[in-house]
Amino acid sequence: MRIEMKDTGVEVQMSSWLFKQLKLHLEQEWKYQPREKGLSLIECTAENENTICPRLRNAKVEDLWSLTNFFGFATETFVLAVNILDRFLALMKVKPKHLSCIGVCCFQLAAQVVEEQCNIPSLHDVIRISQCKCTASDLKRMEKIISEKLHFDFKATTALTFLHLYHTIILCHTSERKELLNLDKLEAQLKACNCRLVFSKAKPSVLALCLLSLEVQTLKSIELFEIVLCIQKYSKISDSDLLYWRELVSKCLADYSSPACCKPDHKKLVWIVSRRTAQNLQNSYYSVPELPTIPEVGCFDGSESEDSCEDMSCGEESLSSSPPSDLEGSFFFDLKPKSKWPALSFDS
Structure with missing residues:
Protein backbone atom coordinates (compact mmCIF):
# COMPACT_ATOMS: atom_id res chain seq x y z
CA MET A 1 0.00 0.00 0.00
CA ARG A 2 1.36 3.42 -0.84
CA ILE A 3 0.06 6.93 -0.34
CA GLU A 4 -0.85 8.75 -3.53
CA MET A 5 -0.26 12.47 -3.70
CA LYS A 6 -0.02 15.23 -6.25
CA ASP A 7 3.26 15.15 -8.16
CA THR A 8 4.69 18.46 -7.01
CA GLY A 9 8.19 18.94 -5.64
CA VAL A 10 7.05 20.85 -2.55
CA GLU A 11 4.51 18.23 -1.50
CA VAL A 12 6.96 15.37 -2.08
CA GLN A 13 9.56 17.14 0.05
CA MET A 14 6.97 17.84 2.76
CA SER A 15 5.90 14.19 2.80
CA SER A 16 9.51 13.01 3.02
CA TRP A 17 10.22 15.42 5.90
CA LEU A 18 7.09 14.36 7.81
CA PHE A 19 7.95 10.67 7.64
CA LYS A 20 11.53 11.40 8.71
CA GLN A 21 10.13 13.23 11.73
CA LEU A 22 7.80 10.32 12.43
CA LYS A 23 10.71 7.87 12.29
CA LEU A 24 12.74 10.06 14.66
CA HIS A 25 9.95 10.27 17.24
CA LEU A 26 9.20 6.55 16.97
CA GLU A 27 12.82 5.86 17.86
CA GLN A 28 12.68 8.23 20.86
CA GLU A 29 9.26 7.57 22.38
CA TRP A 30 10.43 4.79 24.70
CA LYS A 31 12.73 7.24 26.50
CA ALA A 156 9.36 14.72 25.64
CA THR A 157 7.82 12.85 22.73
CA THR A 158 4.18 12.42 23.73
CA ALA A 159 0.94 11.18 22.20
CA LEU A 160 0.24 14.79 21.21
CA THR A 161 3.49 14.81 19.20
CA PHE A 162 2.24 11.84 17.18
CA LEU A 163 -1.31 13.18 16.94
CA HIS A 164 -0.04 16.36 15.28
CA LEU A 165 2.29 14.42 12.99
CA TYR A 166 -0.39 11.93 11.94
CA HIS A 167 -2.87 14.75 11.36
CA THR A 168 -0.41 16.69 9.18
CA ILE A 169 0.51 13.58 7.19
CA ILE A 170 -3.17 12.93 6.44
CA LEU A 171 -3.80 16.53 5.38
CA CYS A 172 -0.74 16.36 3.14
CA HIS A 173 -2.03 13.32 1.28
CA THR A 174 -5.81 13.51 1.26
CA SER A 175 -8.09 15.01 -1.34
CA GLU A 176 -10.89 15.25 1.25
CA ARG A 177 -11.95 18.58 2.74
CA LYS A 178 -9.28 19.64 5.24
CA GLU A 179 -11.79 20.59 7.93
CA LEU A 180 -13.22 17.07 8.12
CA LEU A 181 -10.52 15.92 10.53
CA ASN A 182 -10.79 18.32 13.47
CA LEU A 183 -7.51 18.56 15.39
CA ASP A 184 -9.10 20.44 18.31
CA LYS A 185 -11.55 17.59 18.78
CA LEU A 186 -8.74 15.02 18.72
CA GLU A 187 -6.76 17.05 21.28
CA ALA A 188 -9.78 17.21 23.57
CA GLN A 189 -10.16 13.45 23.34
CA LEU A 190 -6.48 12.99 24.17
CA LYS A 191 -6.84 15.18 27.25
CA ALA A 192 -9.74 13.01 28.42
CA CYS A 193 -7.56 9.92 28.04
CA ASN A 194 -4.71 11.61 29.94
CA CYS A 195 -7.04 11.85 32.94
CA ARG A 196 -6.95 8.06 33.28
CA LEU A 197 -3.80 6.38 34.52
CA VAL A 198 -4.20 3.31 32.31
CA PHE A 199 -3.36 5.27 29.15
CA SER A 200 0.04 6.21 30.54
CA LYS A 201 0.98 2.57 29.90
CA ALA A 202 0.19 2.84 26.18
CA LYS A 203 2.87 3.79 23.68
CA PRO A 204 2.25 7.42 22.67
CA SER A 205 2.29 6.47 18.97
CA VAL A 206 -0.36 3.80 19.56
CA LEU A 207 -2.61 6.03 21.68
CA ALA A 208 -2.53 8.78 19.06
CA LEU A 209 -3.31 6.34 16.25
CA CYS A 210 -6.25 4.92 18.23
CA LEU A 211 -7.80 8.38 18.51
CA LEU A 212 -7.20 9.10 14.85
CA SER A 213 -8.55 5.77 13.60
CA LEU A 214 -11.70 6.07 15.72
CA GLU A 215 -12.36 9.53 14.29
CA VAL A 216 -11.74 8.33 10.73
CA GLN A 217 -14.13 5.47 11.38
CA THR A 218 -16.76 8.01 12.43
CA LEU A 219 -16.17 10.01 9.22
CA LYS A 220 -16.60 6.83 7.11
CA SER A 221 -13.89 7.93 4.66
CA ILE A 222 -12.20 5.12 2.73
CA GLU A 223 -9.39 7.41 1.60
CA LEU A 224 -8.59 8.53 5.15
CA PHE A 225 -8.80 4.95 6.36
CA GLU A 226 -6.21 3.86 3.79
CA ILE A 227 -3.84 6.64 4.88
CA VAL A 228 -4.26 5.56 8.52
CA LEU A 229 -3.40 1.98 7.53
CA CYS A 230 -0.28 3.25 5.80
CA ILE A 231 0.74 5.20 8.93
CA GLN A 232 0.13 2.11 11.05
CA LYS A 233 2.33 0.01 8.78
CA TYR A 234 5.11 2.63 8.73
CA SER A 235 4.96 2.95 12.52
CA LYS A 236 5.09 -0.86 12.90
CA ILE A 237 2.03 -0.91 15.16
CA SER A 238 0.49 -4.36 15.30
CA ASP A 239 -3.20 -4.97 14.77
CA SER A 240 -3.46 -6.60 18.20
CA ASP A 241 -1.97 -3.55 19.98
CA LEU A 242 -4.15 -1.16 18.03
CA LEU A 243 -7.33 -3.14 18.66
CA TYR A 244 -6.58 -3.56 22.39
CA TRP A 245 -6.01 0.13 23.04
CA ARG A 246 -8.73 1.24 20.62
CA GLU A 247 -11.29 -0.62 22.71
CA LEU A 248 -10.11 1.08 25.90
CA VAL A 249 -10.01 4.50 24.25
CA SER A 250 -13.47 4.03 22.76
CA LYS A 251 -14.87 3.08 26.17
CA CYS A 252 -13.18 6.07 27.81
CA LEU A 253 -14.59 8.52 25.27
CA ALA A 254 -18.03 6.94 25.53
CA ASP A 255 -17.92 7.28 29.32
CA TYR A 256 -16.99 10.95 29.15
CA SER A 257 -19.66 11.63 26.54
CA SER A 258 -22.42 9.88 28.46
CA PRO A 259 -24.65 12.00 30.72
CA ALA A 260 -25.05 8.90 32.87
CA CYS A 261 -21.33 8.72 33.53
CA CYS A 262 -20.23 9.30 37.11
CA MET A 312 7.87 17.27 54.29
CA SER A 313 4.42 18.48 55.22
CA CYS A 314 3.03 21.38 53.29
CA GLY A 315 -0.02 21.61 55.50
CA GLU A 316 -2.01 19.57 53.00
CA GLU A 317 -4.43 17.02 54.35
CA SER A 318 -6.35 16.42 51.15
CA LEU A 319 -6.12 17.22 47.48
CA SER A 320 -9.37 19.15 47.47
CA SER A 321 -8.23 22.76 47.66
CA SER A 322 -11.22 24.25 45.92
CA PRO A 323 -13.00 27.26 47.38
CA PRO A 324 -16.74 26.59 47.60
CA SER A 325 -17.80 29.94 46.13
CA ASP A 326 -17.09 32.34 43.27
CA LEU A 327 -16.97 29.52 40.76
CA GLU A 328 -16.84 30.87 37.24
CA GLY A 329 -15.82 27.88 35.20
CA SER A 330 -15.86 24.14 35.16
CA PHE A 331 -13.31 21.56 34.17
CA PHE A 332 -14.69 20.54 30.81
CA PHE A 333 -14.52 23.44 28.37
CA ASP A 334 -15.52 26.13 30.87
CA LEU A 335 -19.16 25.10 31.15
CA LYS A 336 -21.17 26.75 33.93
CA PRO A 337 -21.47 24.52 36.98
CA LYS A 338 -24.65 22.48 37.11
CA SER A 339 -26.17 20.04 39.56
CA LYS A 340 -25.27 17.19 37.21
CA TRP A 341 -22.48 16.98 34.69
CA PRO A 342 -23.55 17.33 31.06
CA ALA A 343 -22.21 15.06 28.36
CA LEU A 344 -18.69 15.96 27.30
CA SER A 345 -18.76 17.02 23.68
CA PHE A 346 -15.56 16.66 21.73
CA ASP A 347 -16.88 18.77 18.90
CA SER A 348 -15.29 22.16 18.68
Whole structure:
Protein backbone atom coordinates (compact mmCIF):
# COMPACT_ATOMS: atom_id res chain seq x y z
CA MET A 1 0.00 0.00 0.00
CA ARG A 2 1.36 3.42 -0.84
CA ILE A 3 0.06 6.93 -0.34
CA GLU A 4 -0.85 8.75 -3.53
CA MET A 5 -0.26 12.47 -3.70
CA LYS A 6 -0.02 15.23 -6.25
CA ASP A 7 3.26 15.15 -8.16
CA THR A 8 4.69 18.46 -7.01
CA GLY A 9 8.19 18.94 -5.64
CA VAL A 10 7.05 20.85 -2.55
CA GLU A 11 4.51 18.23 -1.50
CA VAL A 12 6.96 15.37 -2.08
CA GLN A 13 9.56 17.14 0.05
CA MET A 14 6.97 17.84 2.76
CA SER A 15 5.90 14.19 2.80
CA SER A 16 9.51 13.01 3.02
CA TRP A 17 10.22 15.42 5.90
CA LEU A 18 7.09 14.36 7.81
CA PHE A 19 7.95 10.67 7.64
CA LYS A 20 11.53 11.40 8.71
CA GLN A 21 10.13 13.23 11.73
CA LEU A 22 7.80 10.32 12.43
CA LYS A 23 10.71 7.87 12.29
CA LEU A 24 12.74 10.06 14.66
CA HIS A 25 9.95 10.27 17.24
CA LEU A 26 9.20 6.55 16.97
CA GLU A 27 12.82 5.86 17.86
CA GLN A 28 12.68 8.23 20.86
CA GLU A 29 9.26 7.57 22.38
CA TRP A 30 10.43 4.79 24.70
CA LYS A 31 12.73 7.24 26.50
CA TYR A 32 9.79 9.31 27.72
CA GLN A 33 7.37 6.59 28.75
CA PRO A 34 6.78 6.22 32.50
CA ARG A 35 8.20 3.01 33.97
CA GLU A 36 5.54 0.34 33.54
CA LYS A 37 6.49 -1.31 36.84
CA GLY A 38 5.92 1.95 38.71
CA LEU A 39 2.58 2.55 36.98
CA SER A 40 1.47 -0.98 37.82
CA LEU A 41 2.31 -0.42 41.48
CA ILE A 42 0.17 2.73 41.49
CA GLU A 43 -2.67 0.82 39.81
CA CYS A 44 -2.55 -1.81 42.56
CA THR A 45 -2.49 0.71 45.41
CA ALA A 46 -5.60 0.74 47.60
CA GLU A 47 -7.32 3.97 48.66
CA ASN A 48 -6.35 3.68 52.31
CA GLU A 49 -2.61 3.22 51.75
CA ASN A 50 -0.30 6.15 52.45
CA THR A 51 0.92 6.43 48.87
CA ILE A 52 -0.47 7.48 45.51
CA CYS A 53 -3.45 5.50 44.19
CA PRO A 54 -5.06 5.86 40.74
CA ARG A 55 -7.81 8.17 42.01
CA LEU A 56 -5.34 10.64 43.51
CA ARG A 57 -3.19 10.62 40.39
CA ASN A 58 -6.21 11.18 38.14
CA ALA A 59 -7.49 13.98 40.37
CA LYS A 60 -4.13 15.72 40.14
CA VAL A 61 -4.18 15.47 36.35
CA GLU A 62 -7.62 17.10 36.38
CA ASP A 63 -6.13 19.92 38.45
CA LEU A 64 -3.36 20.31 35.86
CA TRP A 65 -6.02 20.60 33.15
CA SER A 66 -7.74 23.30 35.18
CA LEU A 67 -4.47 25.20 35.66
CA THR A 68 -3.76 24.97 31.94
CA ASN A 69 -7.20 26.37 31.13
CA PHE A 70 -6.91 29.17 33.68
CA PHE A 71 -3.62 30.48 32.34
CA GLY A 72 -4.67 29.96 28.72
CA PHE A 73 -1.78 27.63 28.00
CA ALA A 74 -1.48 25.23 25.08
CA THR A 75 -2.63 21.62 25.10
CA GLU A 76 1.05 20.72 24.75
CA THR A 77 1.74 22.24 28.17
CA PHE A 78 -0.94 20.07 29.78
CA VAL A 79 0.15 16.86 28.02
CA LEU A 80 3.80 17.49 28.85
CA ALA A 81 2.97 18.25 32.51
CA VAL A 82 1.11 14.92 32.74
CA ASN A 83 4.07 13.14 31.15
CA ILE A 84 6.51 14.66 33.66
CA LEU A 85 4.15 13.82 36.53
CA ASP A 86 3.70 10.19 35.47
CA ARG A 87 7.40 9.65 34.83
CA PHE A 88 8.19 10.93 38.32
CA LEU A 89 5.38 9.03 40.08
CA ALA A 90 6.40 5.82 38.30
CA LEU A 91 9.96 6.31 39.53
CA MET A 92 9.44 7.44 43.13
CA LYS A 93 7.24 6.39 46.03
CA VAL A 94 5.22 9.51 46.81
CA LYS A 95 3.01 10.28 49.79
CA PRO A 96 -0.37 11.87 49.05
CA LYS A 97 0.42 15.03 51.04
CA HIS A 98 3.31 15.80 48.67
CA LEU A 99 1.30 15.37 45.46
CA SER A 100 0.00 18.93 45.26
CA CYS A 101 3.51 20.38 45.41
CA ILE A 102 4.72 17.86 42.82
CA GLY A 103 1.81 18.66 40.48
CA VAL A 104 2.50 22.40 40.52
CA CYS A 105 6.20 21.75 39.85
CA CYS A 106 5.34 19.55 36.85
CA PHE A 107 3.06 22.30 35.54
CA GLN A 108 5.80 24.93 35.89
CA LEU A 109 8.42 22.70 34.26
CA ALA A 110 6.12 22.01 31.29
CA ALA A 111 5.28 25.70 30.92
CA GLN A 112 8.98 26.57 30.86
CA VAL A 113 9.44 24.20 27.92
CA VAL A 114 6.35 25.13 25.89
CA GLU A 115 5.22 28.66 26.71
CA GLU A 116 6.79 32.04 26.06
CA GLN A 117 8.86 33.12 29.04
CA CYS A 118 6.87 36.33 29.42
CA ASN A 119 3.64 34.33 29.84
CA ILE A 120 4.87 32.00 32.58
CA PRO A 121 3.31 33.01 35.93
CA SER A 122 5.39 33.56 39.03
CA LEU A 123 5.57 30.84 41.64
CA HIS A 124 3.55 33.00 44.03
CA ASP A 125 0.77 33.39 41.44
CA VAL A 126 0.65 29.64 40.79
CA ILE A 127 0.59 28.99 44.54
CA ARG A 128 -2.36 31.36 44.95
CA ILE A 129 -4.34 30.02 42.01
CA SER A 130 -3.67 26.33 42.67
CA GLN A 131 -3.85 26.82 46.48
CA CYS A 132 -1.30 24.04 46.85
CA LYS A 133 -0.48 25.24 50.39
CA CYS A 134 3.28 25.22 50.02
CA THR A 135 5.85 27.96 49.64
CA ALA A 136 7.93 29.13 46.72
CA SER A 137 10.96 27.64 48.47
CA ASP A 138 9.16 24.29 48.73
CA LEU A 139 8.43 24.37 44.99
CA LYS A 140 12.02 25.21 44.12
CA ARG A 141 13.32 22.33 46.22
CA MET A 142 10.79 19.92 44.77
CA GLU A 143 11.59 21.13 41.25
CA LYS A 144 15.25 20.29 41.89
CA ILE A 145 14.31 16.76 43.00
CA ILE A 146 12.10 16.16 39.94
CA SER A 147 14.70 17.63 37.57
CA GLU A 148 17.48 15.45 38.90
CA LYS A 149 15.40 12.26 38.88
CA LEU A 150 14.33 12.89 35.25
CA HIS A 151 17.84 14.00 34.28
CA PHE A 152 16.55 17.44 33.24
CA ASP A 153 15.00 15.84 30.14
CA PHE A 154 11.59 17.45 29.80
CA LYS A 155 11.04 18.07 26.09
CA ALA A 156 9.36 14.72 25.64
CA THR A 157 7.82 12.85 22.73
CA THR A 158 4.18 12.42 23.73
CA ALA A 159 0.94 11.18 22.20
CA LEU A 160 0.24 14.79 21.21
CA THR A 161 3.49 14.81 19.20
CA PHE A 162 2.24 11.84 17.18
CA LEU A 163 -1.31 13.18 16.94
CA HIS A 164 -0.04 16.36 15.28
CA LEU A 165 2.29 14.42 12.99
CA TYR A 166 -0.39 11.93 11.94
CA HIS A 167 -2.87 14.75 11.36
CA THR A 168 -0.41 16.69 9.18
CA ILE A 169 0.51 13.58 7.19
CA ILE A 170 -3.17 12.93 6.44
CA LEU A 171 -3.80 16.53 5.38
CA CYS A 172 -0.74 16.36 3.14
CA HIS A 173 -2.03 13.32 1.28
CA THR A 174 -5.81 13.51 1.26
CA SER A 175 -8.09 15.01 -1.34
CA GLU A 176 -10.89 15.25 1.25
CA ARG A 177 -11.95 18.58 2.74
CA LYS A 178 -9.28 19.64 5.24
CA GLU A 179 -11.79 20.59 7.93
CA LEU A 180 -13.22 17.07 8.12
CA LEU A 181 -10.52 15.92 10.53
CA ASN A 182 -10.79 18.32 13.47
CA LEU A 183 -7.51 18.56 15.39
CA ASP A 184 -9.10 20.44 18.31
CA LYS A 185 -11.55 17.59 18.78
CA LEU A 186 -8.74 15.02 18.72
CA GLU A 187 -6.76 17.05 21.28
CA ALA A 188 -9.78 17.21 23.57
CA GLN A 189 -10.16 13.45 23.34
CA LEU A 190 -6.48 12.99 24.17
CA LYS A 191 -6.84 15.18 27.25
CA ALA A 192 -9.74 13.01 28.42
CA CYS A 193 -7.56 9.92 28.04
CA ASN A 194 -4.71 11.61 29.94
CA CYS A 195 -7.04 11.85 32.94
CA ARG A 196 -6.95 8.06 33.28
CA LEU A 197 -3.80 6.38 34.52
CA VAL A 198 -4.20 3.31 32.31
CA PHE A 199 -3.36 5.27 29.15
CA SER A 200 0.04 6.21 30.54
CA LYS A 201 0.98 2.57 29.90
CA ALA A 202 0.19 2.84 26.18
CA LYS A 203 2.87 3.79 23.68
CA PRO A 204 2.25 7.42 22.67
CA SER A 205 2.29 6.47 18.97
CA VAL A 206 -0.36 3.80 19.56
CA LEU A 207 -2.61 6.03 21.68
CA ALA A 208 -2.53 8.78 19.06
CA LEU A 209 -3.31 6.34 16.25
CA CYS A 210 -6.25 4.92 18.23
CA LEU A 211 -7.80 8.38 18.51
CA LEU A 212 -7.20 9.10 14.85
CA SER A 213 -8.55 5.77 13.60
CA LEU A 214 -11.70 6.07 15.72
CA GLU A 215 -12.36 9.53 14.29
CA VAL A 216 -11.74 8.33 10.73
CA GLN A 217 -14.13 5.47 11.38
CA THR A 218 -16.76 8.01 12.43
CA LEU A 219 -16.17 10.01 9.22
CA LYS A 220 -16.60 6.83 7.11
CA SER A 221 -13.89 7.93 4.66
CA ILE A 222 -12.20 5.12 2.73
CA GLU A 223 -9.39 7.41 1.60
CA LEU A 224 -8.59 8.53 5.15
CA PHE A 225 -8.80 4.95 6.36
CA GLU A 226 -6.21 3.86 3.79
CA ILE A 227 -3.84 6.64 4.88
CA VAL A 228 -4.26 5.56 8.52
CA LEU A 229 -3.40 1.98 7.53
CA CYS A 230 -0.28 3.25 5.80
CA ILE A 231 0.74 5.20 8.93
CA GLN A 232 0.13 2.11 11.05
CA LYS A 233 2.33 0.01 8.78
CA TYR A 234 5.11 2.63 8.73
CA SER A 235 4.96 2.95 12.52
CA LYS A 236 5.09 -0.86 12.90
CA ILE A 237 2.03 -0.91 15.16
CA SER A 238 0.49 -4.36 15.30
CA ASP A 239 -3.20 -4.97 14.77
CA SER A 240 -3.46 -6.60 18.20
CA ASP A 241 -1.97 -3.55 19.98
CA LEU A 242 -4.15 -1.16 18.03
CA LEU A 243 -7.33 -3.14 18.66
CA TYR A 244 -6.58 -3.56 22.39
CA TRP A 245 -6.01 0.13 23.04
CA ARG A 246 -8.73 1.24 20.62
CA GLU A 247 -11.29 -0.62 22.71
CA LEU A 248 -10.11 1.08 25.90
CA VAL A 249 -10.01 4.50 24.25
CA SER A 250 -13.47 4.03 22.76
CA LYS A 251 -14.87 3.08 26.17
CA CYS A 252 -13.18 6.07 27.81
CA LEU A 253 -14.59 8.52 25.27
CA ALA A 254 -18.03 6.94 25.53
CA ASP A 255 -17.92 7.28 29.32
CA TYR A 256 -16.99 10.95 29.15
CA SER A 257 -19.66 11.63 26.54
CA SER A 258 -22.42 9.88 28.46
CA PRO A 259 -24.65 12.00 30.72
CA ALA A 260 -25.05 8.90 32.87
CA CYS A 261 -21.33 8.72 33.53
CA CYS A 262 -20.23 9.30 37.11
CA LYS A 263 -17.89 12.22 36.61
CA PRO A 264 -14.96 12.90 38.94
CA ASP A 265 -15.37 14.82 42.20
CA HIS A 266 -17.28 17.97 41.23
CA LYS A 267 -15.37 20.18 43.66
CA LYS A 268 -12.07 19.30 42.04
CA LEU A 269 -13.28 20.33 38.61
CA VAL A 270 -14.83 23.72 39.26
CA TRP A 271 -12.27 25.59 41.31
CA ILE A 272 -11.15 27.89 38.48
CA VAL A 273 -11.66 31.47 39.67
CA SER A 274 -11.85 34.71 37.76
CA ARG A 275 -8.72 36.80 37.34
CA ARG A 276 -10.37 39.52 39.47
CA THR A 277 -10.89 37.02 42.26
CA ALA A 278 -7.36 35.68 41.85
CA GLN A 279 -5.99 39.18 42.40
CA ASN A 280 -8.02 39.56 45.57
CA LEU A 281 -7.39 36.22 47.20
CA GLN A 282 -6.81 36.56 50.90
CA ASN A 283 -3.25 37.07 52.07
CA SER A 284 -3.61 33.90 54.10
CA TYR A 285 -2.73 31.92 50.99
CA TYR A 286 0.77 33.33 51.34
CA SER A 287 0.89 32.57 55.07
CA VAL A 288 2.32 29.09 54.81
CA PRO A 289 5.12 28.35 57.27
CA GLU A 290 8.54 27.91 55.66
CA LEU A 291 9.84 24.36 55.79
CA PRO A 292 13.47 23.77 56.74
CA THR A 293 13.92 21.05 54.10
CA ILE A 294 12.03 19.08 51.51
CA PRO A 295 13.64 15.64 51.55
CA GLU A 296 13.64 13.40 48.53
CA VAL A 297 10.75 10.96 48.38
CA GLY A 298 11.56 7.28 48.56
CA CYS A 299 12.11 5.10 45.53
CA PHE A 300 9.82 2.21 44.54
CA ASP A 301 12.55 -0.29 45.34
CA GLY A 302 11.86 0.25 49.03
CA SER A 303 14.86 2.45 49.78
CA GLU A 304 14.24 5.75 51.52
CA SER A 305 16.26 8.92 51.58
CA GLU A 306 18.07 9.95 54.75
CA ASP A 307 15.26 12.33 55.71
CA SER A 308 11.80 10.97 56.25
CA CYS A 309 9.00 12.08 53.97
CA GLU A 310 6.94 12.70 57.08
CA ASP A 311 9.00 15.87 57.62
CA MET A 312 7.87 17.27 54.29
CA SER A 313 4.42 18.48 55.22
CA CYS A 314 3.03 21.38 53.29
CA GLY A 315 -0.02 21.61 55.50
CA GLU A 316 -2.01 19.57 53.00
CA GLU A 317 -4.43 17.02 54.35
CA SER A 318 -6.35 16.42 51.15
CA LEU A 319 -6.12 17.22 47.48
CA SER A 320 -9.37 19.15 47.47
CA SER A 321 -8.23 22.76 47.66
CA SER A 322 -11.22 24.25 45.92
CA PRO A 323 -13.00 27.26 47.38
CA PRO A 324 -16.74 26.59 47.60
CA SER A 325 -17.80 29.94 46.13
CA ASP A 326 -17.09 32.34 43.27
CA LEU A 327 -16.97 29.52 40.76
CA GLU A 328 -16.84 30.87 37.24
CA GLY A 329 -15.82 27.88 35.20
CA SER A 330 -15.86 24.14 35.16
CA PHE A 331 -13.31 21.56 34.17
CA PHE A 332 -14.69 20.54 30.81
CA PHE A 333 -14.52 23.44 28.37
CA ASP A 334 -15.52 26.13 30.87
CA LEU A 335 -19.16 25.10 31.15
CA LYS A 336 -21.17 26.75 33.93
CA PRO A 337 -21.47 24.52 36.98
CA LYS A 338 -24.65 22.48 37.11
CA SER A 339 -26.17 20.04 39.56
CA LYS A 340 -25.27 17.19 37.21
CA TRP A 341 -22.48 16.98 34.69
CA PRO A 342 -23.55 17.33 31.06
CA ALA A 343 -22.21 15.06 28.36
CA LEU A 344 -18.69 15.96 27.30
CA SER A 345 -18.76 17.02 23.68
CA PHE A 346 -15.56 16.66 21.73
CA ASP A 347 -16.88 18.77 18.90
CA SER A 348 -15.29 22.16 18.68
